[in-house]
Amino acid sequence: MHTPIALSRRLPDMTSAAFLAIAFLSGIAGALQLPTLSLFLSTEVLARPFMVGLFYTGSAAIGIAVSQFLAGRSDRKGDRKQLILQCCLLGAAGCVLFAFNRSYFVLLACGVLLTSFGSTANPQMFALAREHADQTGREAVMFSSVMRAQVSLAWVVGPPLAFALALGFGFKMMYMMAAVTFVVCGAMVWLMLPSMRKSALKTAAVLEAPRRNRRDAMLLFAACTLMWTCNCMYLINMPLYLIHELMLPEKLAGVMMGTAAGLEIPTMLAAGYVSRRFGNRLLMRIAVAAGLLFYLGLLVFTAPLALLALQLLNAVFIGILAGIGMIYFQDLMPGQAGAATTLFTNTGRVGWIIAGSVAGLIAEIWRYHTVFFVALLMIAGAGYCMWRIRDVDSPLPRDTRTIPLPEGPGNGNVSP
Incomplete structure (x- = not known):
């Protein structure tokens, strides 16, 4: 009893x-x-x-x-x-x-x-x-x-x-x-689920310009937008590329997405752990490097096993971006945790808008394979932005940073 x-x-x-x-x-x-x-x-x-x-x-x-x-x-x-x-x-x-x-x-x-x-x-x-x-x-x-x-x-x-x-x-x-x-x-x-009286979230904030490190925050915004755009172009383009150009089984696209999502979980956890020692800027640069290798691999390799192996690089690319990108914005915008979170969230939203137009237009004029070449150029642009960001020491203890609420179904695979 x-x-x-x-x-x-x-x-x-x-x-x-x-x-x-x-x-x-x-x-x-x-x-x-x-x-x-x-x-x-x-x-x-x-x-x-x-x-x-x-x-x-x-x-x-x-x-x-x-x-x-x-x-x-x-x-x-x-x-x-x-x-x-x-x-x-x-x-x-x-x-x-x-x-x-x-x-x-x-x-x-x-x-x-x-x-x-x-x-x-x-x-x-x-x-x-x-x-x-x-x-x-x-x-x-x-x-x-x-x-x-x-x-x-x-x-x-x-x-x-x-x-x-x-x-x-x-x-x-x-x-x-x-x-x-x-x-x-x-x-x-x-x-x-419980019913509760309304209480506005403390993390909600109106988007405002960075009060400090404005140049670096804008460079990071550009880099993250380009990185999310590449990922969105990949999600749009990859199933059609596998089926119409490589003539591979349709189910391979689902296996590749599931593999990447599974690898992103330990990647995000590991990135959160090592960032305390090596800093967020280095990890974001590693993410850019992984993205460069991933999209270069998509241009070179066409075998199913090779495409599946490339998902490890994709997981590092998106896992670090999704897990560390927001924290890095908060480092660059001390005292503006809500605005920093909103700014990071908007990079993904802008990425979907750009990706839809660019991926469709490129595939219409050239081929699906060409989309990955454009993505590679965008990642290179993101790398240029990341390398121009100065090394800014973290101004806030880690436990005071805001953890954002998800905008979509998961990690890098954010729905439009």
Whole structure:
């Protein structure tokens, strides 16, 4: 027989477990959609390469508008739990639309709008988890990190599963599975997550210019934007390159994405550990070097085993960028943790907008293979920016830096 004290100790643990399960399932819902999107548009919607890229640009722009609207609204009024539930249901509706509709402009105007609400459920859930951790006395940073690991794990499983469903049973089945996952998430949110009064997150901040190290912060912004643009171009282009130019099995794209996501987890943990000794600037330079070798390898190697081996370099590239980039911004902008986090987040958003236009246009005029050459030039530009940044000693103790809430399904594989 359980005493009231024992029950009170168990209930927060059950709630925490629910947060972790929902984080994993919401990550799966996103990982079922993004990896196969370019293939879906090319084969099912019959969109040209330029229109495929334009779809990603439009998706990024709509996603930014939706996330900014909901972020401001959720911190001012209402119940965040209800908002997450509504986002899950709208995300499910968007997946159903993708399953049965093949009109390019209907999917861009309506489908992307609905799925953008669905993807926003993830950062809103992290915000609710932070409020729950603060209310129950849990260590917020560690709890958020464990939840982020669940999203990363979802991206290990999700891409191979997405390609298996799409190729084995069709895109209709794949999108319906994503819709079911959203519905299950919504049910768990309704039944298991707590409702709490609104409290604005301390990390939320209006974007403001750096008060110190402005030149270095802008160089870092340019470098991170170029690096994220390369990664987004890779995510858009890689499945079509493997299928249409190399004539390799479609499922290889999912295996490659899952392998990279799995390797990113230990890379991020290791980068966070060694940064205390070697500094963030050196690690970011290592990330640039890994990116150069990765995209050079994509231009040279075409064998499946070689492409899989290259994912180690991709994991180092994205793992360090995703894990250390934000901390480096905070080092360069002391006393502006919220603005620094916002600035770093915007590099990924801008990267998606640029990548959609550039990748589609290049593939339309030349070949998919040429996209990797342009990415290599962008990485070289990022390296030039990184080498011009001065060595700035960390002005803040590590435990005072803000841990950002995720904007997308996971690590480097950020959805538009």
